[in-house]
Amino acid sequence: MVVDIPELFSREEVRQMRALLESAAWTDGRTTAGHRAARVKDNEQLAASDPLAQKLGQQVLERLGQTPLFIAAALPARVLPPRFSRYAGAGQYGDHVDNAIFPMPGTGEHLRSDISATLFLSDPDEYDGGELVIADTFGTHSAKPAAGHLIVYPGSSLHRVAPVTRGVRYAAFFWTQSFVPSPERRRLLFDLDGAIQSLAGDHPEHGSVDTFTQIYHNLLRQWSQT
Structure with missing residues (x-):
C-alpha cells in the first residue's frame, strides 16, 4: 500500500527547514548503506549525530503524532x-530494499522496518528526475509530489530514487514498526477505517458505525503485536 499524505508541513515550514538544510554539513550517503546498497547509492546525508538532523527529526516525529x-x-x-538526504549532480539511489532491522538510537532496542516513508522537501519544478519509484504487489508507483508531502510505502518493497539531472532534491526519510506487521492486514484495516470515517461523517447516528467500529478494533486486537 502506497499512501500520499499531503501537506504534512506547510510551505512556510518547508521553507524554514530548507534554509537550514541548504547550509548543513552534508556527508557521503554511502557510509550508511549496507554492502549491496552502497554500490547503487550516490547521495549526501546528514549524520545522525548532527544537531540539525536531530532537531528537524524531532519536529517530524512530533508532526507524525498529530497526523x-x-x-x-x-x-x-x-x-x-x-x-x-540531498541529491544533486546526477545523484541517485538504484534499486534496493531497506534493511529489515534498525537499532533505535540510545535505547539498546531495535526496530523492524515494516513501513518506509519519504518526506519531500523540494518542489517538483526545482529539480529534474528524482522520482521515488516503488515496486510492490500492486504494481509500480512513481512519486514526485509537492514539498511537504509524505509518501508511505511497504518497507519490503524494491524501490529507487531516479537520477537528479537538474537542481537539488532534499528529503527526509524514516522507518516505522507497525503494531500490525502484515501489509495485507494493514491495508484492510486502513480501508475499513476510511469507510467508517466516511459513514460517520455522512450518517453520524447510523447504527452500523458502532458495529463497524467494533469490528475494526476486534481485528486490530487480533492482529496486533505489542
Missing part, C-alpha cells in the same frame, strides 16, 4: 528518528 492519516495508514508502534 491521523499517518496513524491510520501505519498503525505505528515505534518510529526511527528521521534522516535527511
